[in-house]
Amino acid sequence: MSDPAAFLAKHGVRPSYPRLKILEYLAGTKEHPSAEMIHRDLVLSLPTLSRTTVYNTLRLFAAVGIARELRIDETEARFDADMRPHGHFRCRACGRVFDFPLTPGIEQPALPEGFKLERAELSCEGLCPACATSSLPLP
Amino acid sequence: MSDPAAFLAKHGVRPSYPRLKILEYLAGTKEHPSAEMIHRDLVLSLPTLSRTTVYNTLRLFAAVGIARELRIDETEARFDADMRPHGHFRCRACGRVFDFPLTPGIEQPALPEGFKLERAELSCEGLCPACATSSLPLP
DNA sequence: GTATCTGCAAAACATTTGCAATTCT
DNA sequence: AGAATTGCAAATGTTTTGCAGATAC
Numbered sequence: 057m058s059d060p061a062a063f064l065a066k067h068g069v070r071p072s073y074p075r076l077k078i079l080e081y082l083a084g085t086k087e088h089p090s091a092e093m094i095h096r097d098l099v100l101s102l103p104t105l106s107r108t109t110v111y112n113t114l115r116l117f118a119a120v121g122i123a124r125e126l127r128i129d130e131t132e133a134r135f136d137a138d139m140r141p142h143g144h145f146r147c148r149a150c151g152r153v154f155d156f157p158l159t160p161g162i163e164q165p166a167l168p169e170g171f172k173l174e175r176a177e178l179s180c181e182g183l184c185p186a187c188a189t190s191s192l193p194l195p
Numbered sequence: 196m197s198d199p200a201a202f203l204a205k206h207g208v209r210p211s212y213p214r215l216k217i218l219e220y221l222a223g224t225k226e227h228p229s230a231e232m233i234h235r236d237l238v239l240s241l242p243t244l245s246r247t248t249v250y251n252t253l254r255l256f257a258a259v260g261i262a263r264e265l266r267i268d269e270t271e272a273r274f275d276a277d278m279r280p281h282g283h284f285r286c287r288a289c290g291r292v293f294d295f296p297l298t299p300g301i302e303q304p305a306l307p308e309g310f311k312l313e314r315a316e317l318s319c320e321g322l323c324p325a326c327a328t329s330s331l332p333l334p
Numbered sequence: 335g336t337a338t339c340t341g342c343a344a345a346a347c348a349t350t351t352g353c354a355a356t357t358c359t
Numbered sequence: 360a361g362a363a364t365t366g367c368a369a370a371t372g373t374t375t376t377g378c379a380g381a382t383a384c
Contacts, residue, residue, distance in 0.1 A: 070358080072364065092348080106366040111349065127266040127318070131374095132348060143304055148313070156306055165282055165317060167295055170324030174287070177318050178304060179266070185309030209383080211339065231373080245341040250374065270349095271373060 057083045067120045074105055078113045082123055082137040088144070088153035090132040128153055128179045143178040149187035156180075196222045206259045216241055217252045221262055221276040227283070227292035229271040267292055267318045282317040288326035295319075 057063060060079050061071040069075060077098055087093070095110045114135055117123040126134040128146045134153055136144075145154045158178065167173055196202060199218050200210040208214060216237055226232070234249045253274055256262040265273040267285045273292055275283075284293045297317065306312055 070363075072358085074365075090348090104366080107348095108350085108367075109365055112365080127269075130266075145306060145310060145312075154310075156304070156310075159305055165295070165319060166298055167284060167319065170327060171284060171293075171295075171319075172322040172327045173284075173319055174321035175319065178315065179318065180304060180306065180310075180312055180315045182313035183311040188309060188311045209338075211383085213340075229373090243341075246373095247342075247375085248340055251340080 064122075067122055069116060069120060069122070074102065074109050075113050075116075077102055077105075078110060079117070079122070079137070082117075082135060086155070088126060088128075088134040088136050090129070090134050092132060094135075124175075124177075126153065126177070126179070128181075143180065145180040145182065145184070147184035147187050148181055149183055149190075152184060154184060203261075206261055208255060208259055208261070213241065213244055213248050214252050214255075216244075217249060218256070218261070218276070221256075221274060225294070227265060227267075227273040227275050229268065229273050231271060233274075263314075263316075265292065265316070265318070267320075282319065284319040284321065284323070286323035286326050287320055288322055288329075291323060293323060 057080065060076050060083070064071040064075060064079060078094060081094055081098055082089070089097075091107065091110045091114055094114075095105065095107050098110075099105050114123065114125070114133075117135075117137075118125045121139065123135050123137045124139065126136055126144055128134060128144050129151070138155070141158055142155045143158050145156055146152070147154070165173070165176055196219065199215050199222070203210040203214060203218060217233060220233055220237055221228070228236075230246065230249045230253055233253075234244065234246050237249075238244050253262065253264070253272075256274075256276075257264050260278065262274050262276045263278065265275055265283055267273060267283050268290070277294070280297055281294045282297050284295055285291070286293070304312070304315055
């Protein structure tokens with residue numbers, strides 16, 4: 057992300073300071089954070105940041121195509137600024153979300169006649185390599 | 196579903212009356228209902244049925260492999276007793292959830308080494324045929 | 335008779351909303 | 360000034376939990 061402000065402007069989003077910080081945070085992580093995680097981290101350097109603004113901003117980012125909302129976690133929405141096609145894998149033990157490449161064709165599933173596809177998401181769950189080989193008791 | 200009680204017993208689930216009714220309801224619909232929808236309909240013929248029991252039962256069904264929980268709706272979990280591999284499409288206008296066949300290979304995505312896959316779900320969103328051709332204003 | 339199941343009420347939790355104060359142009 | 364943005368507090372809606380009574384084996 058060379059110029060975050062220009063990137064926001066290009067998507068028709070006014071580059072306010074909170075929005076810039078949220079964009080930079082999201083573009084610079086592979087954690088697929090939730091709104092709560094983003095707020096918890098950013099409020100350290102931006103103490104006035106409210107949860108409401110984080111929620112508003114993430115919804116706005118999703119609406120204009122800057123980020124996507126993942127429904128891979130049972131309790132909270134997770135967000136990803138990588139808009140290239142890829143799948144997600146959530147480890148049920150540690151909760152981390154991993155990206156994985158899609159076999160070509162999956163991103164354009166063959167829907168019956170008449171359906172107008174706008175979004176597709178391949179979500180997997182199981183154990184990540186670290187948790188699969190761990191000797192700790194699993195949830 | 197020829198013998199629902201035997202089906203439950205086969206999965207190690209005691210066939211109580213509420214569980215039987217919930218199983219029959221779920222197996223007899225293509226609506227992919229939420230817990231609330233199931234309760235709203237079943238309470239008409241089973242007035243003592245509580246929401247808690249519906250939630251408990253659906254969680255139990257998912258745990259033993261009788262049904263699966265879909266995270267395709269923004270607000271509430273939806274449930275499906277069809278355990279055969281297939282994808283789901285949610286219409287953002289009418290909220291209905293449709294099944295569609297999966298191109299072979301999708302149900303076994305190629306994960307990187309070491310990941311232990313337990314569940315995979317392909318969720319799509321867009322407009323269903325009825326809503327796509329409707330002249331009503333869309334949400 | 336003991337473990338399991340049910341249901342009510344209350345709690346927990348993520349997210350949204352109303353609205354006033356602030357900020358940007 | 361005027362429009363957009365922010366942030367607080369309260370509300371919303373789904374799901375979970377504690378616990379007492381009912382039920383099944």
